[in-house]
Amino acid sequence: MSVWRMLLAVACLAACETGRVAPANSSDGQAAARARMVQEQLVARGIHDPHVLAAMGKVPRHEFVSERYQAHAYDDYPLPIGAQQTISQPYVVAYMTEQLQLTGDERVLEVGTGSGYQAAVLAEICREVYTIEIIDALAARARATLERLGYRTVHVRAGDGYQGWPEVAPFDAIIVTAAPDHVPQPLIDQLKVGGRMIVPVGEVNQSLVRLTKTADGVREERLLPVRFVPMTGAAQTPRH
Ligand code: SAM
Secondary structure, eight states, X not given: OOHHHHHHHHHOOOOXXXXXXXXXXXXXXXXXXXXXXXXXXXXXXXXXXXXHHHHHHHSOGGGGSOGGGGGGTTSSSOEEEEXXXXXXXXXXXXXXXXXXXXXXXXXXXXXXXXXXXXXXXXXXXXXXXXXXXXXXXXHHHHHHHHHHTTOTTEEEEESOGXXXXXXXXXXXXXXXXXXXXXXXXXXXXXXXXXXXXXEEEOSSXXXXXXXXXXXXXXXXXXXXXXXXXXXXXXXXXXXX
């Protein structure tokens, strides 16, 4: 089994206010494949938020992978994006986005920009997206792709997302697409009361966790077993 098929096996368990975002090209040659992906991989598996379905039906996923993988961009598995990193399987992007319960006016932080695809999906739904990528080359490429496609509400930073983005915090929602072995405290601190964070937590056995910040603390729900690349940087520094 190829590594990508294996990732799928484990991971199978990233549009209102669209006027704010320059529209992606819906007449590209992959529109039919994209519509099929939405029906067969998302609706059929229970994704129902109309904002998420509209966004996934609009963002040209093939623009976020290299030419070599474009023919597979709407297939039901993750794909390589270089630097030993991956763009997540479409279902996982949709599921995590749906769990954020976005309605359109949010400012969202993403940790783990990768290709920029998840950020584009978020930008179709919410007001402003701040996304951080620890590998400089990926951050630069994602920034260029998002600019080329007209996603002006996405702000890309190269750096360690463990620390969040304090200058523009707090956020209505936070999505983490690399797995730390604990939830980073700076991210909890940068979430608004009422805000939601979705984060894969763990080393070998990871769980997708949703945290909701309340006036009294943080409520935690374990959603699914998942397999994400590890969060690097400060997340891997031993804690005392
Ligand atoms: N969301 C991405 C997309 O749509 O293409 C896919 C993310 S990929 C599964 C995880 C990404 O998290 C990788 O690009 C990796 O370099 C990045 N990453 C890992 N640790 C990080 C950290 N501490 N801060 C920011 N990014 C990190």
